[in-house]
Amino acid sequence: MLTDEMRKRHDSKEEKYLSSRTSMRDSSSRGQTKTGRLPKPIVLIIGAALLFGFVYYGPFDFLSLSSNTHYVIIIDAGSTGSRIHVFTLKEAGSDGYKLIKDDFYPLEPGLSSYGKDPKQAAQSLKPLLDFAHQKVPVDSHHHTVVKVKATAGLRILSEEVASNILKEVEKFVQSNYKFKTLPQLAQIMDGTDEGLFAWISLNYFLDDWEPVPMKTAALDLGGGSFQLIFETESQEQLPVEAKSNVLTIPVAGMTRNVYVRSYLGMGLKEARKKLLKKIQIDGAEVLTSPCLPEKYEGDWEHGGASFKIQGSSSSSYENCLNSVEETFSGAITPINELLTKDLYAFSYIYDKAKDGGLVSGVEGSVVTVQDFARIAQDACRSQLINQRFQCLDTVYINYLFARAFKLPADFRMHVVKKVNGEEISWALGAAFKEMDERKLS
Structure with missing residues (x-):
């Protein structure tokens, strides 16, 4: 169970500054000589040290250097x-x-x-x-x-x-x-812990620890699973099957109802495995999919095993989307409250958005569900051998947003790798x- 220690200091900059000034005055008065003055060289050294500390660390950080x-x-x-x-x-x-x-x-x-x-x-x-x-x-x-x-x-x-x-x-x-x-x-x-810890890290880096309902939602797409986490403000409005995924925990000074769901077997690498279907070619077992470039042939390693894979003559965006729909239909329950949240999507979602030209720097950018549909269509149409999984991966991500969670085409989200310089x-x-x-x- 998490405790109230899991939070970031959220004093205002003004409070930190005033606190540091008071601390400096107190320490200064204690350190004076009997004559009430420090020798000039010492004053210069202390002044330079304080200036360096405040510039490099900031008022709070510098004054906390004595902490354990x-x-x-x-x-x-x-x-x-x-x-x-x-x-x-x-x-x-x-x-x-x-x-x-x-x-x-x-x-x-x-x-x-x-x-x-x-x-x-x-x-x-x-x-x-x-x-x-x-x-x-x-x-x-x-x-x-x-x-x-x-x-x-x-x-x-x-x-x-x-x-x-x-x-x-x-x-x-x-x-x-x-x-x-x-x-x-x-x-x-x-x-569940994986998702909850990721959400805590995200809010820490966003400095979003005020004692009010948190608007931030996190969607972390890994290789084997993905996690969705947010603080729910209307637990009664959640679908019946989703209510069991709400945890009541203390975070940032108050008790919060946090929805956290981990979808095991629906990470990007596991999705690939499910979408690649076995066929026999010349007596050998091969994996194929309409999501792969038609002329692609090669090897793929996953879970310690190696597979022969190749493209399909039916390769296209529409056929790929149909394959994803048939494979994962019904696996996810849409949650309307997600529409009210400030969604941050990361891990493989960022990587695939970057490969598709949606984002560039590590801080990412705000994109829409329609943007993912566009890069998925582009990837499937391009048939690029050197990006053999880009069509499959982006169609799958777009499916999660548009069809599984039923987010509207103009729904905006933050697609990021880092927040305020820190990797999520x-x-x-x-x-x-x-x-x-x-x-x-």
Whole structure:
């Protein structure tokens, strides 16, 4: 369960400034000599230090440098790769923690690719853990928590295979590093937590923690699943089957009703697997789809297996959309309240929007549902061999928005990779939770 510590300080700039001025006056009066004056060289040094600190850190950050520094290591073991976040956090009094730095390093493939060799799966994390070893000061290693949280990639493996991988990961970390290892060092994270933590991270970076209903919704499209999260203001108006997905939790100083749903098996990579149909060609099994370029032939690796894939003579936008509709019809219940939310879409949604020319910089831009329909039509018409999945992927994303959730063509959303310079991920929310549990233990 989340606690009130999971929030960002939201004092106004004026309050922070006045607070810092008061603090400076108090400390100045305490530090005077008996004559009431400091030697001129010391005054100049202190003045320069204060100026540098205020310019570089800002009033609040600079004055909080004396706070305790904590490190939390989170490894996001996803379906397509593993990514490490080494978070540097400072205590912010009653407001929980302030993120100072996120050292990030990704690698591929993911743990699920090593289903037949659990030891190799564990050893694949060595570059990430070595990276953390360098980023965390040596004298902080023994009390720096490391957690490996696997998502949809391991959820879709058999329980035995996934368990063997996680056991080997725990052994590897404990045998080779001096980080603090708690029970369940490596575990499969529930999709609900994944979505909730991503929403918390998003609101943190948006500084959207005022004690009023939050208007922000998050849609995080991963490889194995996707998550939809928002605070509901009218729980009674939700579809009957959606009400069980509402959690009542304390966030940012008040109890909130948060809708969070994880759609396992509907991430982008899993959608591809479902849309690629098996056929026999010259006695060999091949996967094909009208969503692939007609003249394409090649290999595709997914979940530790390799497949032969090729295009279809029926390749077109209309046929691809029909295939998606037939495959996923009825899997998603539309939620009218989503129309009132400020939707942020990220992960693979950003990647595919960028490939289609909808967004450029990492901060993304505001796009419409119709924009996704347009780049999907363009991709299917272009038949580009070097973008073999662009038609399939963008048609699927457009299907989610336009037909599954029934968002109007002119519905506007933020498609982003970063917010205020920080990459959106569930890992920061998970780090806050680890710090809260450490306080309570």
